[in-house]
Amino acid sequence: MNDTRDAAVLRLAGTTKAFAGTTVLDRIDLTVPEGEFVALVGPSGAGKSTLLRLVNGMHLPDGGTVRTLGADPAGCSSRELRALRARVGFVFQQFGLVGRLSALENVLMGALATLRWPRYGVMTYPRALRERAVRQLDRVGLADQRFQRCDTLSGGQQQRVAVARTLVQRPELILADEPVASLDPAASVLVLDTLKRISAEDGISVVCSLHQIDLALSTADRVVALRSGRIVLDEAAAGLPESRLRAVYETAGSAHD
Ligand SMILES: Nc1ncnc2c1ncn2[C@@H]1O[C@H](COP(=O)(O)OP(=O)(O)O)[C@@H](O)[C@H]1O
Ligand SMILES: [Mg+2]
Known part of the structure; x- marks a missing residue:
């Protein structure tokens, strides 16, 4: 169950999660290598918090697989899950x-x-x-x-x-769920710069949900955008035009052009 040779700290494959019959994450494929800083963006309700909770076993998937630091949270005993969570840092809003x-x-x-x-x-x-x-x-x-x-x-x-x-x-991986959503812009930049510096210094991967597109682009190595439970964009932050990310926030089906 524990494959420490897997260089990816996080690997979701075809991962699906539903609540009361409603699919909130739909066949998510996401691999995060060691040391990478990933910004997870997308409108409220897109599934960002649910995705982060799947990674540390607070939720279990209904389909597909999750591997976190080489372990499968769904296959962990409660003791193994505690041990896994001790290796995963979590920062909350x-x-x-x-x-x-x-x-x-x-x-x-x-x-x-x-x-x-x-x-x-x-x-x-x-x-x-x-x-x-x-x-x-x-x-x-x-x-x-x-x-x-x-x-x-x-x-x-x-x-x-x-x-x-x-x-x-x-921690070997840090998950941050909208860590700057209650902070003013200057404090937000300072918190994200701190996380980014630590990620680089210690080689710790960070997956950080954010709703500020400019901060995602200025902080992250890679931006993953969710909309309605699906990954609609997954690209390196460098050179990614802000307009491509803005489009993610425009409501689905609002094609008035
Ligand atoms: N424990 C839960 N029970 C039922 N529905 C949930 C639960 N957690 C999240 N949801 C629903 O799943 C969807 C995605 O939520 P969430 O992951 O919190 O999105 P985000 O963090 O992107 O705002 C929402 O429609 C939300 O209402
Ligand atoms: Mg959330």
Whole structure:
């Protein structure tokens, strides 16, 4: 079941997902090689979140296959699925931080799956882990804010804490579901640049859903566009005209020309 020789970190083949009889992903073919930054774009309801959830086994496909880091989530026991998820970082639109805790403690919580007991307070974590957490906060530009409560940080800072929390688990793949949808343009650029830099430095593949076409083009190596559950465009970002992506957002069947 686990084929670590597969150079692709992610491979969907003919993958289909339906909810209550309605197909929301239709025969998706998508292979992501190691280190690639993929922007997943498309209108609301296109199936972006569902696709990301299939990758980490939060949903199982109704047809076709999913291989994530060489493993098939559908064939995993719950223990194997936990192990697989520990290798896949997930960044959410709403950050998912504990507001009353410090940035550092939130980052440490990213490593909880590797620890035997629950922890209460920064000093109860092993020293090596504390150092690793501070290093990751430094990489996202927030070492000085490590003792600050997360609910006093800006949205962009909170999302960078969430990225550091993901990094502390040493992910081999990062999935980000509209990580900048609640941020202003400047903070959005900073968060995406941070993700992009880390992807390049660590060779971690990133699949990031976005609805800003300009950000997808300026950040990603490759842009995959979904519409109504189907891939309608899959191309290198370099040289891809914005107009081709805009067309994806125009409603199907609005051929008034
Ligand atoms: N758990 C679910 N149960 C039923 N329908 C769902 C569920 N999750 C998503 N959907 C439906 O699947 C479609 C795709 O949703 P989603 O993947 O969230 O799209 P996106 O992230 O691109 O906005 C939508 O029509 C949505 O209503
Ligand atoms: Mg979504």
